[in-house]
Amino acid sequence: MAKRDKTEQIRQQIIAATDDLLYHKGFNLMSFSDIADAAEVPRGNLYYYFKTKDEVLAAVIEHRLQQMRLMLDEWEHTIPTPLARLQRYARIPLNEMENVTRFGCPMGSLNTELGKSQPELQAIAKQQFDLFREWLVRQFEALAPTENAEHLALHLLVRTQGLATLAQIYHDTALVMQEVEALDHWLEGLAD
Amino acid sequence: MAKRDKTEQIRQQIIAATDDLLYHKGFNLMSFSDIADAAEVPRGNLYYYFKTKDEVLAAVIEHRLQQMRLMLDEWEHTIPTPLARLQRYARIPLNEMENVTRFGCPMGSLNTELGKSQPELQAIAKQQFDLFREWLVRQFEALAPTENAEHLALHLLVRTQGLATLAQIYHDTALVMQEVEALDHWLEGLAD
DNA sequence: GTCTATATGAAGATAGAC
DNA sequence: GTCTATCTTCATATAGAC
Incomplete structure (x- = not known):
């Protein structure tokens, strides 16, 4: 349980760092090394969490979509x-x-x-x-x-x-x- | 004279090809090889005309600006x-x-x-x-x-x-x- | 001026020791 | 799960023969 939580936490860390990087540099200039540095995860280690750069992108977009749904729901209610x-x-x-x-x-x-x-x-x-x-x-x-x-x-x-x-x-x-x-x-x- | 004309003609050929490539692929995905292929100029030969990718970009923009000025002038007159x-x-x-x-x-x-x-x-x-x-x-x-x-x-x-x-x-x-x-x-x- | 061969470096990605 | 070493590919760029 604790292990799965930590894995998930690092995943989220990578996603959050990539989200910013994507916005600030763009997809094609953003390298795997950039992501590793920004997320403070050792270079080759990233591949344990995401096999390709495309996968990281998909995870970031999925995360953004979740945030957006939360925001729009909140707007509807408030x-x-x-x-x-x-x-x-x-x-x-x-x-x-x-x-x-x-x-x-x-x-x-x-x-x-x-x-x-x-x-x-x-x-x-x-x-x-x-x-x-x-x-x-x-x-x-x-x-x-x-x-x-x-x-x-x-x-x-x-x-x-x-x-x-x-x-x-x-x-x-x-x-x-x-x-x-x-x-x-x-x-x-x-x-x- | 003839030589300078030919050099200039190839330069224009490179600029025209890069103009399209820039529009269709974007700057960061467009490689020197892409440019050479599109302009039908041998790979290493490009460096005779432009030392860096940045230089090609500057030449393309300069060319676009000239075309735009011509177009706007024409509009003013017609x-x-x-x-x-x-x-x-x-x-x-x-x-x-x-x-x-x-x-x-x-x-x-x-x-x-x-x-x-x-x-x-x-x-x-x-x-x-x-x-x-x-x-x-x-x-x-x-x-x-x-x-x-x-x-x-x-x-x-x-x-x-x-x-x-x-x-x-x-x-x-x-x-x-x-x-x-x-x-x-x-x-x-x-x-x- | 033209072209080939190649140096150099960085990127994505994998294998495998710990 | 973590990290290092390394493979491969492709990019920019240069040297030098023709």
């Missing part, structure tokens, strides 16, 4: 209206200002990198978008009677992704504030 | 109004539908990749955004009296970048059409 929930989503870049202006969006930048020529890996990373997308669709459906919930959800994703891309390129905090405010007003307009 | 010019810009993803849904935006995806941990290289790639951004600001200033030309230019960049990101993730041509149409209407509204 934020009373669909409007406020959508606004909460749109405000993520404000809360993550420092990270967004330095590294962009962790989901978007990863998909952009993998989408070019690593379709199997992108399929894994894409699940993060699927999860948000489906949640957003449900919120828009609850916000107001519409047949456009799908379009609206994608439009919101488009604008938050573009915002993250430009915010990083220009390290521009003012841009984040302006764009989030514009999204806020747009959402309010839809709710009327 | 498209009569600022509104029509801005709409022409917003419509690029429609003309590049196949590429955008497969590889995203060539400028945006490159900056996203390099922005994480290769600031010197990103500084080179960023010039593409600077060029469009300044041109867009001038068009918005000519469109209608405003103090927000900078904001509007960035907003348009945000939405085209987000569009390209999502269009690639979901290989979604309908999304491109919807978002470009929405941009079209938004621009028309500003012109009134």
Whole structure:
């Protein structure tokens, strides 16, 4: 029992370290040595926990998905209206200002990198978008009677992704504030 | 003379091949061998033309900037109004539908990749955004009296970048059409 | 200028001693 | 379960014959 716990703890340590590394360096520049150093696990030892770099990626994405589900569930329970929930989503870049202006969006930048020529890996990373997308669709459906919930959800994703891309390129905090405010007003307009 | 011409011709051949490769694979997955193969230049021979991969990147960006300047100049001379010019810009993803849904935006995806941990290289790639951004600001200033030309230019960049990101993730041509149409209407509204 | 052969280093991955 | 030593592959880069 104690053994299994320790193994699992080290696994989580590796996943947490890789999560950051992936965000800060990208998948293809992140080496197994980087992961070992960051997780403070001896180099060759990593292979006991994960056989390939792809496996680590899959574990990190699975971990992210779990965290996201927890967060969205919490929002459902603590934020009373669909409007406020959508606004909460749109405000993520404000809360993550420092990270967004330095590294962009962790989901978007990863998909952009993998989408070019690593379709199997992108399929894994894409699940993060699927999860948000489906949640957003449900919120828009609850916000107001519409047949456009799908379009609206994608439009919101488009604008938050573009915002993250430009915010990083220009390290521009003012841009984040302006764009989030514009999204806020747009959402309010839809709710009327 | 003839010799210099041939050297220059091969240089251009390498730059053109690398331009595509960069877009289709990304910078970090693109190897010198890939470039040599694509440009049909013997492997070790590349080093005669470019000493490092970074140098090839700089040459490709310089080439792209030249093409962009030519295109924008042509638009200035053949498209009569600022509104029509801005709409022409917003419509690029429609003309590049196949590429955008497969590889995203060539400028945006490159900056996203390099922005994480290769600031010197990103500084080179960023010039593409600077060029469009300044041109867009001038068009918005000519469109209608405003103090927000900078904001509007960035907003348009945000939405085209987000569009390209999502269009690639979901290989979604309908999304491109919807978002470009929405941009079209938004621009028309500003012109009134 | 052109091309082959090769040096060098880092990456992913494995075997096997402890 | 832990760690070292090592294999293989592929990358950048150079030397030097033609």
